[in-house]
Amino acid sequence: MDMTGSRRIEAPRERVWEALNDPAVLEAAIPGCESVERTGDDSFQARVSVRIGPMSAKFTGKVTLSNVRPPEGYTISGEGQGGAMGFARGGADVALAEEAPGVTLLTYDVKAQVGGKMAQLGARLVDSTAKQMADQFFDRFAANLAPPPVEPAQDIMANPNTSNTAVEGAPTVVMGRREAVAMADATAGAPREMRADTSAGRFSNLLNTVPREPLGMPIVFWIGSGAMVGILALLFAFG
Structure with missing residues (x-):
């Protein structure tokens, strides 16, 4: 052979x-x-x-x-x-x-x-x-x-969107409404006094939407009645 x-x-x-x-x-x-x-x-x-x-x-x-x-x-x-x-x-x-x-x-x-x-x-x-x-x-x-295969390096300059791409496996941050508003104000560079004035204006607008005399009774009456009901509930619960 x-x-x-x-x-x-x-x-x-x-x-x-x-x-x-x-x-x-x-x-x-x-x-x-x-x-x-x-x-x-x-x-x-x-x-x-x-x-x-x-x-x-x-x-x-x-x-x-x-x-x-x-x-x-x-x-x-x-x-x-x-x-x-x-x-x-x-x-x-x-x-x-x-x-x-x-x-x-x-x-x-x-x-x-x-x-x-x-x-x-x-x-x-x-x-x-x-x-x-x-x-x-x-x-x-x-x-x-044979030598091991060499993986091509990722060219960031060739892909300008790379920096804006989310990293796989990174934790996701969930923000509430207050955190989102605070971050937006900080990013915009708003002064602290301006943010305080804005919050006060929003609270004033909220109060204006509440009727002054619901069902013909003053608003103070309803607040006092609500407090009394809360106290009675606590007494029944723990008494």
């Missing part, structure tokens, strides 16, 4: 090189990977669950790095055992090239051989499964290295 390809990764070449040698990054990127452990300066051990067609198995593999050229690339060689499902062995050349500032082009050339029951499934199924796993690996690998 031969497979070649390339991927454009939005990250500096040094960072891509470090990620390719980081067991935690590899474990997160390899489909079905259960663990990746470094066993030496240039060697790893991994455990991966693989499903090919109707068959599935867990592979335990050992990988050795050679021809290491940081941060340009290296050669991978290894072998994995999947029990009754068979085995896989082979190698791959991986190269990193700086395509642009902050952009790396990763190319790979894989040569592998499978045996056991896997080989009986047919080369087309094995090749398509391997390509699918490779695509998933590079998608996850590139996403892990």
